[in-house]
Structures are given as structure tokens and as C-alpha cells.
Amino acid sequence: MKNSRRLFVVVLLVMVSCFLFAAGQKEKAPAKAEISWFLNAGQADQQAFKDLKAAVEKQTGYTVRFNVIPAESDDFYKKIDLALMSGDTTDIMPVDNEIYGLKYVSNNFVLPVDAVAKKLGVDLDKAFGKYLPKYKEGLPASADDAGGRPYYIPMEISINQCFFNKKIFDDAGVPYPKSPWTWSDLVTAAKKITNPDKGIYGLFLNEDYEYHYYFQARQKGTVAYHNGVWDFSQPAFKGALQFFTDMGNTEKIMASRLEFDTKKIQWDAFMSGKYGMWIVGSWAFQLFNDRTTYPRDWEYGFANVPTPDDGSGKVTLGSPTLMGMCKGTKQPEAAVRALLAIADNYWSSIKTIPAKANLTADEKKAVIAGLVSEKDGITADVVDQVFFMSPLGFMGEKYIAPGSAELSDIWLQEAGLYCIGQKSIDDTLKAISERMNQAAKK
Amino acid sequence: MKRKAHSGKGMIPKNEGRVGLLFVLPFLLGFLLFNIFPLVYQIVLSLTNFNTLDGRNASTFVGLKNFISVFRDPIALASYLRTFVYVLVFVCGINVAGLLVALALHREFYGKRIVTTLILIPYVSNIVAVAIVWLFLFNPFDGPVNKLIKLMGVQSPPYWFGGVNGSLPMIALVAVWHNIAFQTIVILAALQEVPKELHEACTIDGGSALQRFVNVTFPLITPALFFLVVTSTFEAFANYSYCRVLTNGGPGNSSRLISLNIYQQAFTYNRYSFAAAQTILLFIVILLLTRLQWKGQNKWVYYQM
Numbered sequence: 004m005k006n007s008r009r010l011f012v013v014v015l016l017v018m019v020s021c022f023l024f025a026a027g028q029k030e031k032a033p034a035k036a037e038i039s040w041f042l043n044a045g046q047a048d049q050q051a052f053k054d055l056k057a058a059v060e061k062q063t064g065y066t067v068r069f070n071v072i073p074a075e076s077d078d079f080y081k082k083i084d085l086a087l088m089s090g091d092t093t094d095i096m097p098v099d100n101e102i103y104g105l106k107y108v109s110n111n112f113v114l115p116v117d118a119v120a121k122k123l124g125v126d127l128d129k130a131f132g133k134y135l136p137k138y139k140e141g142l143p144a145s146a147d148d149a150g151g152r153p154y155y156i157p158m159e160i161s162i163n164q165c166f167f168n169k170k171i172f173d174d175a176g177v178p179y180p181k182s183p184w185t186w187s188d189l190v191t192a193a194k195k196i197t198n199p200d201k202g203i204y205g206l207f208l209n210e211d212y213e214y215h216y217y218f219q220a221r222q223k224g225t226v227a228y229h230n231g232v233w234d235f236s237q238p239a240f241k242g243a244l245q246f247f248t249d250m251g252n253t254e255k256i257m258a259s260r261l262e263f264d265t266k267k268i269q270w271d272a273f274m275s276g277k278y279g280m281w282i283v284g285s286w287a288f289q290l291f292n293d294r295t296t297y298p299r300d301w302e303y304g305f306a307n308v309p310t311p312d313d314g315s316g317k318v319t320l321g322s323p324t325l326m327g328m329c330k331g332t333k334q335p336e337a338a339v340r341a342l343l344a345i346a347d348n349y350w351s352s353i354k355t356i357p358a359k360a361n362l363t364a365d366e367k368k369a370v371i372a373g374l375v376s377e378k379d380g381i382t383a384d385v386v387d388q389v390f391f392m393s394p395l396g397f398m399g400e401k402y403i404a405p406g407s408a409e410l411s412d413i414w415l416q417e418a419g420l421y422c423i424g425q426k427s428i429d430d431t432l433k434a435i436s437e438r439m440n441q442a443a444k445k
Numbered sequence: 446m447k448r449k450a451h452s453g454k455g456m457i458p459k460n461e462g463r464v465g466l467l468f469v470l471p472f473l474l475g476f477l478l479f480n481i482f483p484l485v486y487q488i489v490l491s492l493t494n495f496n497t498l499d500g501r502n503a504s505t506f507v508g509l510k511n512f513i514s515v516f517r518d519p520i521a522l523a524s525y526l527r528t529f530v531y532v533l534v535f536v537c538g539i540n541v542a543g544l545l546v547a548l549a550l551h552r553e554f555y556g557k558r559i560v561t562t563l564i565l566i567p568y569v570s571n572i573v574a575v576a577i578v579w580l581f582l583f584n585p586f587d588g589p590v591n592k593l594i595k596l597m598g599v600q601s602p603p604y605w606f607g608g609v610n611g612s613l614p615m616i617a618l619v620a621v622w623h624n625i626a627f628q629t630i631v632i633l634a635a636l637q638e639v640p641k642e643l644h645e646a647c648t649i650d651g652g653s654a655l656q657r658f659v660n661v662t663f664p665l666i667t668p669a670l671f672f673l674v675v676t677s678t679f680e681a682f683a684n685y686s687y688c689r690v691l692t693n694g695g696p697g698n699s700s701r702l703i704s705l706n707i708y709q710q711a712f713t714y715n716r717y718s719f720a721a722a723q724t725i726l727l728f729i730v731i732l733l734l735t736r737l738q739w740k741g742q743n744k745w746v747y748y749q750m
Contacts, residue, residue, distance in 0.1 A: 007464075008464055008467070011464075011467055011468065077713065081712045081713070084498055084712070084715060087498065088498060106498070106715075107498075109497075110497050110498035110715075112498055261585065261586075261604065261607045261696075262586055264607060264692075264695060264696065265580065265584050265585055265586070265604070265605075265606055265607040266580075266584060266586070267580060408713075408714055409714065412709075412713070415695075416694075416695065416697050416698055417697065419695060419696050419697055420609070420696060420697040423604070423607065423608075423609070423696055425609050425696070425697065426697075445496070445714075445716065445719075
């Protein structure tokens with residue numbers, strides 16, 4: 004009995020010692036300022052982000068350390084939430100969804116960047132213009148609201164384009180999409196290239212992104228939130244939802260919502276070569292440039308998105324990728340310097356569109372050069388025509404207002420029932436409005 | 446060595462008691478830290494307004510406000526109701542199916558070992574892999590099941606996981622199929638404990654196979670069945686993974702169970718107190734149900750003395 008008690012005490016002491024030793028370890032302080040950056044595992048592995056890191060280190064003289072989160076999309080932000088609530092001291096974080104942007108501002112999880120930027124001699128309004136989001140009392144503020152403050156710096160602007168598979172169009176003998184064109188033109192073209200025998204659909208939409216369901220209404224500038232009330236019962240929303248559903252259920256030019264859900268069609272299914280067109284943000288250029296992950300024997304092209312048939316809504320939708328300074332940062336000045344350096348280098352490393360107010364001629368040339376693809380027949384003229392000479396205006400793709408956090412889930416749940424014939428369109432839009440108003444009160 | 450005299454109050458001498466306590470201390474610490482403390486914290490959380498990311502310091506005591514909000518939330522209430530239906534279907538399904546399979550395996554037949562292995566394989570399979578297979582098989586568009594049904598002349602086969610009425614029963618079916626091995630093994634072990642003499646006596650008395658089962662076999666395996674009913678009830682209430690992977694609560698909210706709702710409220714919308722209130726209510730429901738089950742066992746569980 005005595006020996007077993009002694010043995011137990013020894014084991015307990017060893018365990019406690021190990022714990023204290025581990026807890027007492029301190030990291031050595033870095034020789035120069037180190038900026039920590041929340042990033043998902045997929046991006047941390049990409050050469051483009053490694054190049055971006057090197058460029059930022061060169062420009063700022065800091066060491067940049069990725070705080071890699073092993074998750075993507077919504078799960079990435081869930082883990083960041085837990086980290087920040089636990090007192091994490093990571094300096095900067097990305098926000099690729101404006102709804103999350105609002106959440107972090109209203110919960111004081113990110114700090115305003117204007118004061119530090121001014122100290123560094125940078126005029127954020129001049130640099131980023133309409134792409135600089137502002138907030139006042141935890142809500143989005145208009146650009147001309149004097150009380151609005153910027154909490155994020157935009158890195159890129161992702162503008163919805165219509166990417167298309169040239170091989171599918173060539174095989175069907177259909178001319179490539181070209182702006183200006185309407186949604187009916189898209190349906191006509193898609194019908195001609197859809198080939199059920201070969202398993203080819205004319206169109207691919209990410210049906211788990213709610214903005215596709217009201218895309219045309221948004222193009223027309225229809226206001227959904229006004230005077231503290233959400234209202235989706237307007238005719239524009241009805242028309243948009245009906246059009247979207249008909250494309251899958253009636254025209255059969257894309258997977259129906261039922262097919263999309265039951266087959267678990269992935270977000271990058273267009274890269275399989277089984278779809279003629281894909282309406283998605285210009286962030287998708289990264290996929291076409293990545294021939295290692297997405298080897299393909301077909302060329303791609305892109306055009307402006309179609310516009311409503313009635314001639315209104317000559318805009319495309321888009322959203323910026325933002326980056327902000329986390330509340331736990333111990334070095335706000337270094338964090339803002341890093342953010343500005345990332346904004347300078349993001350678009351050239353990732354090959355995307357910068358969210359800058361006025362591009363210089365050289366910057367414009369560099370943007371175009373980054374998107375040119377000789378293998379795909381994407382020339383500088385094509386890029387210039389679609390991006391810089393586009394006749395379409397720009398509008399944010401998401402409705403940002405109280406309750407927006409639930410907007411996606413509510414739309415996908417209720418509109419999903421309409422898409423599978425379980426609810427009328429009027430009941431669907433009424434239910435969405437009611438649930439959004441309840442969400443806004445929470 | 447002389448043993449100390451018993452204190453008269455307990456069976457274990459004091460020094461042995463102290464050593465025993467030291468031995469259970471690691472488990473006790475873990476139990477307190479990972480079971481009791483979170484439970485107490487959940488209760489405290491449900492009584493505050495920690496529904497943002499602002500931090501615990503910003504939250505204040507609000508009493509039963511979160512619980513009242515649960516009863517005013519139609520999505521949460523519908524999720525509870527749906528969960529009760531799921532529990533009923535799952536518990537009945539898995540225990541009846543487990544009993545039938547165990548009865549079949551209790552007799553000797555050709556290929557019994559292969560059949561036993563096939564029954565055990567799903568139990569050790571990963572839920573995501575299982576979900577992929579079932580979603581493929583029951584795909585309403587080009588899944589083999591619906592193709593077979595169409596060949597039989599049915600023009601509009603069911604949507605299965607994609608249908609509002611079919612999604613929840615299908616989830617229950619997958620869960621039953623995935624977990625049936627455990628019930629089968631436990632019931633099989635109980636069946637093997639039933640004395641053969643009792644069966645022989647019943648046969649001699651002229652009892653049929655059904656009478657043998659009802660009057661001899663079933664009463665003697667009721668303790669095992671009771672254990673399985675209780676544990677499968679817990680399992681059903683705690684179901685999250687099947688619902689999440691197979692349908693994510695859809696279509697609409699037709700297969701949204703309370704566990705998924707709690708997860709979404711907490712980690713998607715950051716309404717921690719609201720989610721905690723739903724969890725506490727679920728805990729109370731499970732507690733009451735278990736209490737009922739324990740009280741009810743007198744009516745149907747037969748313990749051999």
C-alpha cells in the first residue's frame with residue numbers, strides 16, 4: 004500500500020511539473036516588428052499569398068506571420084470569433100463578406116483605421132474612393148456621412164462576370180456571350196448549348212449564394228430595407244426569384260435547386276468543364292490561373308453580366324475583399340502600415356482588380372497584364388473592354404442592414420421551398436420579410 | 446501490520462479511503478472540469494444576454510428572458526417538435542431492428558460470419574463516407590434506387606433526402622443503419638444468457654415459437670432492452686452529424702433538429718445565451734424523459750434475482 008501511494012504521488016508530481024514547464028515557456032521576442040495575419044489554410048499554401056507576404060515584408064520591413072486557421076468559408080470566421088473572444092492578439096484579418104464586416108464592426112472586434120492612416124499621411128478616401136466602406140454606430144454609413152468611419156481597407160474588388168467555356172460554345176456552334184446583352188439572351192444561348200446526353204448545362208450558378216436569387220432586383224437598385232423594415236414583397240424580387248427558379252425547373256439550363264442540393268454540387272463545379280457559363284465574382288480568375296489544381300483542356304472567356312430585359316438595371320454586382328485591424332493588436336500603427344502595403348500589392352500578387360479610386364496608367368496596364376491569358380485567348384483588349392470600358396455601373400451584391408447575418412440562411416431556406424414547389428412565391432417572399440424583421444430585432 | 450479499527454460509520458478504513466480518493470482524483474478533476482463546470486456555465490450563460498461577440502464582461506443578468514424567447518421563436522419550437530418525432534422513430538426503429546437482427550443471428554445458418562461482419566462494418570464507418578454513399582444511392586435524379594423504381598413503372602419516385610416529407614425519416618433510417626450493430630451485439634449477448642432449459646420446458650408444455658419468445662425470451666432480455674432504449678434516446682436527442690451532413694436541416698427547415706439549431710444560433714449568429722437556453726431546455730426534457738423511463742421500467746423490465 005505504501006509503495007503504491009508513493010508511486011502515485013511521484014506520477015502526480017511529474018504531471019504537474021510538465022504542465023508548469025510548458026506553461027512557463029516564453030517565446031523569444033522577434034528582432035523586428037512581426038505582423039500576424041489570420042489566413043485560411045488553403046490560401047496560406049498558395050504561392051500567390053506567399054509572394055504577397057514577401058512583397059509586404061519588403062515594403063514595410065516587418066516580418067509577416069500567417070496565423071493559419073484550418074477552415075474555410077463560414078467555418079473560418081467561426082474559429083476567428085472564438086479566437087478573438089479568447090483574447091487573441093493577431094494583428095490583422097481578412098473579411099471577404101460584407102455581412103461579416105458589419106458583424107465585426109458592430110461588436111467592436113475591429114478598430115477604425117482612419118486615425119492611424121492620417122498619422123501615416125494617407126488619405127483613405129482619396130486612395131479608395133467608393134470602395135472604402137464606412138460605418139457609424141455599428142451600421143453602414145453612406146460615403147458622404149461625416150460621422151462614418153472606415154474600419155477596413157479594401158484589397159480587391161470582385162466584380163461579377165459571366166465566365167464561359169469556349170469549347171462548349173464552339174461545339175454547339177453558338178457565338179460567345181458579348182455585352183450588351185440581356186438575361187433573355189443568356190437563356191437563349193444557354194438553351195442552345197445545354198446537352199443532357201453529354202451531361203452539359205448551359206449555366207452554372209452557386210445556388211448556395213443567396214444573392215443569385217434576387218440578382219436582377221439588386222441590379223435594378225430595389226431597396227429591401229427601408230425605415231427599419233425589411234420588405235421583399237416588391238414585384239422586382241418576385242420577378243427575380245421566379246426567373247431564377249425557372250432557369251432550373253422550366254428552362255432546364257442549369258441544375259435545379261433540388262438537384263444542386265441532393266447532388267451536393269460543389270462551388271467550383273464549373274471547372275469540371277460540364278457547364279457553359281458561370282456568373283460569379285472576378286475572384287474566380289484565380290481558379291483559371293491555377294492549372295495545377297484545375298487542369299483543363301478548354302479555354303475560357305468572360306463578358307459582362309447580362310442586364311434585365313426591360314432596359315433598367317445596367318449594373319453589375321460585386322463585393323470588395325476587406326482587411327481590418329483586430330481589436331487585440333498591440334501595434335496599431337504597424338498593423339495599418341501592413342494593411343496599406345497589402346492593399347498596394349494584393350491585386351498584383353493574386354492577379355485581381357484593385358479597389359482603388361484612381362488607377363494610374365501604369366497600374367491599369369499592370370492589372371490588365373495580370374489578367375491576360377494567351378493560352379485562353381484573353382488579350383489586353385478583352386480585359387480592357389470588360390473591366391475598364393464596361394458600360395455597366397457597379398453595386399454591392401449584398402444587403403447590409405440589421406439582421407443581415409441571417410439573410411443568407413433565410414433566403415436559402417424559404418426560397419428553397421419555393422424552388423421545389425412546396426411554397427408559393429408570395430408566401431415565400433412574405434416569410435422571408437417576416438423572418439428578416441424578426442432577425443433585425445434580435 | 447495492524448489494521449486500524451473501523452470507525453463504525455463506514456465500511457472503508459480512513460487511510461484506505463484517502464488513498465482511494467487520490468486514485469479517483471484525476472478522473473474527478475476531469476469530470477468536474479469537462480462535465481460539471483460547462484453545465485454550470487451553460488446555466489449561467491442562459492440567464493445572461495451574452496448574444497454578441499462583445500465578451501462576457503459586457504453581458505448582464507436577464508433572468509428567464511432567453512427561455513421566453515425560445516418559446517416565442519417558431520423555428521426553435523418546430524425544431525424541438527421535429528426532434529421528438531425523430532427520437533421516436535429512431536429509438537423504435539433501431540431497437541426493433543436490432544432485436545430482429547439479433548434473433549436472426551441467434552440461430553445457426555450458412556454464411557453467418559459474413560453476415561455478422563457486414564452488419565458490423567457500418568458501425569465503424571465514418572459518417573461523411575456513409576452520407577456520400579446514401580446520398581448517391583437515393584439521389585432523386587439519377588440514383589440507382591429511383592432508376593429501379595422508374596423501371597417498375599412509377600413515374601414520380603420520391604425525392605428522399607430532397608423532399609420535405611422524406612428528409613427526416615431518411616435521416617433516421619441512415620442513423621439506424623449506421624448504429625444497428627451496437628444494439629444487435631448487446632441483444633445477442635442477452636439472448637445467449639437465456640437458459641435453454643426454459644425454452645425446452647416451454648416446448649414440452651406445447652408452446653409455439655411465438656409463445657416461447659413472448660413468455661420466455663423477451664422478459665429475460667428486457668434489462669438489456671431497457672439499457673438500449675435509454676442510451677438510444679440520448680443518442681437521438683444529441684444527433685447533429687447526420688442532420689448536418691445529409692441535409693443541413695433542409696429542404697427549408699424540414700429536417701432541422703434542435704441540435705443543429707443550437708449550433709447555428711451559437712456559432713453562426715453568435716447568440717450564445719439564446720443557444721444556451723435552448724440547450725438547458727433540451728437537458729430538462731431529456732432528464733424528465735429518462736426519469737419517466739426509469740419509473741416505467743417496473744411495468745415491463747424483468748430483473749432476475
